[in-house]
Amino acid sequence: MNRSGRLLCALYLATSGGLASTTVLTLTHGPRWAALLFAAASVVPVIAVVRETLIRDLRAACAGPRRPARSAADEIVREELYAACCERWWTSLGADHDAGCPHRIPRSSAA
Template identity: 65%
Template sequence: MNRSLGPLSALYIATSTGLAWTAVLELRHGPVWAACLFAATSLVPVIAVVRESVIRDQRRWMAELERRAAGAETADHIVRGELDTACCERWWTSCGTDHDTSCPRRVPRSSAA
């Protein structure tokens, strides 16, 4: 999260308030076109506050997606490791009790009890 969002939003709101107040003063004592210009200009900082909050939400969403993706990659590494340590197809189908004849990890059965 961006720590500057709070002070930056406060600055935007203060600027917007100042411009709106100037628009009111211009409407009372000055030309109408200047009052309209200041009124329109006072909306720009409000748009900036909304934009900053949307960007903050998008960053949170992306961080959440990256966190979930990292978890999925970890699971993929675990599964890949387990598959790499598997011996052969017969080992899989016999729940690890038998091996194929061509399996390099085949241990001959002993007749000793």
């Protein structure tokens, strides 16, 4: 967890402590329904801390081993191979299509 995440968790826990102390004060000097409300509210920041730690764990799991960056040439080749729609289109330089090709309209290879 980074510094801002730790600070946020500390603020959540301080808020939860403040609400818990307000619960005790309200329980002794105030209406029971307000004490119940403060008790429920003091649980919410604890849930937020659990959520922050879960997000941290998920980010760490997703990061995993880094893949090497692809070069510009690899990206160009990948895009050109992705743009080819069938074998005959590829071998005829974009003039013809296979019978099962969904793009049977002849595509020109001219720029």
